[in-house]
Amino acid sequence: MSEGSGVSRRVFLSTAVTGSVAAAIVGPLAATGRAAEAVAPPPAGGTPRVPGAVPLTLKVNGEEHRLEVDPRTTLLDCLREELHLTGTKKGCDHGQCGACTVHVDGRRVNACLSFAILHEGSEVTTIEGIATGDALHPMQEAFVACDGYQCGYCTSGQIMSAVALLKEPCGPADADVKELMSGNICRCGAYPNIVTAIQRVRGGRAKGGAA
Amino acid sequence: MNSFELVRPADAGAAVAAAASATADLQGVDVRFIAGGTTLVDLMKLGVERPTRLVDVNRLPLAAIEPTPDGGLRIGATARNSDLANHPTVLRDYPVLSQAILAGASAQLRNMATTAGNLLQRTRCMYFRDTAMRCNKRVPGSGCDAIEGANRSLAILGTSPSCIATNPSDMCVALAALEATVHVRGPNGERDVPFADFHLLPGDTPHRETVVTAGDLVTFVTLPPPRKGSKQHYLKLRDRASYEFALASAAVVIELDGETIGRARVALGGVGTKPWRAPEAESVLVGQKADGALFRKAAEAALKNAKPQSQNGFKIELAKRCIVHTLATATGVAV
Numbered sequence: 001m002s003e004g005s006g007v008s009r010r011v012f013l014s015t016a017v018t019g020s021v022a023a024a025i026v027g028p029l030a031a032t033g034r035a036a037e038a039v040a041p042p043p044a045g046g047t048p049r050v051p052g053a054v055p056l057t058l059k060v061n062g063e064e065h066r067l068e069v070d071p072r073t074t075l076l077d078c079l080r081e082e083l084h085l086t087g088t089k090k091g092c093d094h095g096q097c098g099a100c101t102v103h104v105d106g107r108r109v110n111a112c113l114s115f116a117i118l119h120e121g122s123e124v125t126t127i128e129g130i131a132t133g134d135a136l137h138p139m140q141e142a143f144v145a146c147d148g149y150q151c152g153y154c155t156s157g158q159i160m161s162a163v164a165l166l167k168e169p170c171g172p173a174d175a176d177v178k179e180l181m182s183g184n185i186c187r188c189g190a191y192p193n194i195v196t197a198i199q200r201v202r203g204g205r206a207k208g209g210a211a
Numbered sequence: 212m213n214s215f216e217l218v219r220p221a222d223a224g225a226a227v228a229a230a231a232s233a234t235a236d237l238q239g240v241d242v243r244f245i246a247g248g249t250t251l252v253d254l255m256k257l258g259v260e261r262p263t264r265l266v267d268v269n270r271l272p273l274a275a276i277e278p279t280p281d282g283g284l285r286i287g288a289t290a291r292n293s294d295l296a297n298h299p300t301v302l303r304d305y306p307v308l309s310q311a312i313l314a315g316a317s318a319q320l321r322n323m324a325t326t327a328g329n330l331l332q333r334t335r336c337m338y339f340r341d342t343a344m345r346c347n348k349r350v351p352g353s354g355c356d357a358i359e360g361a362n363r364s365l366a367i368l369g370t371s372p373s374c375i376a377t378n379p380s381d382m383c384v385a386l387a388a389l390e391a392t393v394h395v396r397g398p399n400g401e402r403d404v405p406f407a408d409f410h411l412l413p414g415d416t417p418h419r420e421t422v423v424t425a426g427d428l429v430t431f432v433t434l435p436p437p438r439k440g441s442k443q444h445y446l447k448l449r450d451r452a453s454y455e456f457a458l459a460s461a462a463v464v465i466e467l468d469g470e471t472i473g474r475a476r477v478a479l480g481g482v483g484t485k486p487w488r489a490p491e492a493e494s495v496l497v498g499q500k501a502d503g504a505l506f507r508k509a510a511e512a513a514l515k516n517a518k519p520q521s522q523n524g525f526k527i528e529l530a531k532r533c534i535v536h537t538l539a540t541a542t543g544v545a546v
Contacts, residue, residue: 052214054217071214071215071216071217072212072214072215074252093256094253094256094257095249095253095319095320098317098319101319107293107322108318108319108322109319109322109323110249110319110320110323112252113247113248113249113252113253113320113323114247114248114252114323115217115245115248115252117217118245118248118267118269161318161319164318165318168293168318169297178453179452179453180318181318182317182318182452182453182454183316183317183318183319183320183454184317
């Protein structure tokens, strides 16, 4: 973008999410009953630390993580609770709000409606993975420049949706953007500025927006 | 959420075998195939679905969208809704299908949801989704709290004293109008099911929603070859502009010879207990001059047997106007 916000990734994000995350972190869920013997035997060297947990190799933001997860763990809970990538938010947990939007193999999905174990071998990208070093993604910069949020809770989902939208069939009008962003709810009602930010990145007309 | 085991079958045959132990009369409530999971995971969180085994069909080679030898289209069971809606052949030859899919859910959900999952999508009736409520669909014989409850969004066509739940799919409304065929592979071999026969009326067995039984795997859907010059349109009416289920919707596939209607297919969504084909409307249209009065007559015929509940009587007129508007848009006839 020509017009930088001057906000660095370091300021924008908590540093807690950077660096390598310990492998084989076991989640807090306590499983009962039988589970998942059909998928794979327990990892070599012993029984899983959570009853019924299964091994999972998950590639997130370019980094491979070897985990043991309860089969019931959603991709959202796996990212937040196992990998401590808390930029992805839990809103409704039922696919109705879009706060949990991440990319799987380059396409936006609701992480709350997908079991982590279905993503063995997938490339997952979260809000923590779209900047380049300290340089924000142009969509992050545009959200900052256009004031595309108030409380910020939905913002990572909005930005992940908006980044995916750039590669999807979408007409030029604001109405086209609104339609393709309808899966992301903003309780604060920052919609006009969100549309402005997205249109700015798309190079389309940006009417309305920040007061 | 209850514990479950995940099975990853190597091929479709293994998938069928892994699911064949399902309890047949409950449509495999203890064993489920999982693809996108957009309905299933949601309902598992609510305790409505409680499978003890999930069979992952995502890695089976069932995602292709390709021409059939007769010039139609074969749509794989695990083709994602977004891929289907944006497929060049669908956009060119079956635009009503693209429009219907894009009118449903959100971009994220359409990236996950699949053809077969959409066919088997379960109702959004809040009494079905709330395990504290009585629901004959969820617990056969337990009663229906919707009939005397908050039923504004529920069905007016195809209902029974046992169930008034609406089929929520948009895609299926287009498939009904396009006269698709559903291909099923089960423990006893393969069979082809005409779309109109795939979903069942609730009657006194609302827990049986389709002809799919234990071990049956939907493998693909076929569309007949496109009919030259056919005009198509899908219109969805709802409480907000996007990301909401239909109060009423209509899919129309119609052919004109000059001003005369040669062939018409009309299907409705948001008003029926299954994706609702309206042959009564089609009979009214065929051979007649396309105009507003005829469209209204067709709409009256389609809703003739509608049975409103305490809060959804408005849907009768809404559905009629939806049909008229859809016919007008498809044909280009001003009304």
